[in-house]
Amino acid sequence: MAAKLKKGDKVVVLAGKDKGKTGEITSVDPKAGKAIVDGVNVAIRHVRQSQTSQGGRTPKALPIDLSNLAIVDANGKATRVGFRMEDDKKVRFAKTTGDVI
Secondary structure (H helix, E strand, O other), X not given: OOOOOOOOOXXXXXXXXXXXXXXXEEEXXXXXXXXXXXXXXXEEEEEOOOOOOOOEEEEEEOOEEHHHEEEEOOOOOEEOEEEEEEOOEEEEEEOOOOOEO
């Protein structure tokens, strides 16, 4: 099945503690159905000091379920993603505006 959300897409969070926040997808795990979005679902991780790094409390973005994300269209609103054929090529498009993503 083709991926509706890919790395680099601008998305908005639909549910959870970060509802309404927007960010860019940095990585996607299609097998688990999760994605990491920068600035969303951030937790503090404690890192031990080593010879190379300082250590301390580091913010880390944790994975969020793909069902809780929606792509942002040209108008800045959340939209669903559809697929269609254009010139013998499968493309993604925004359901609200019809624009190719």
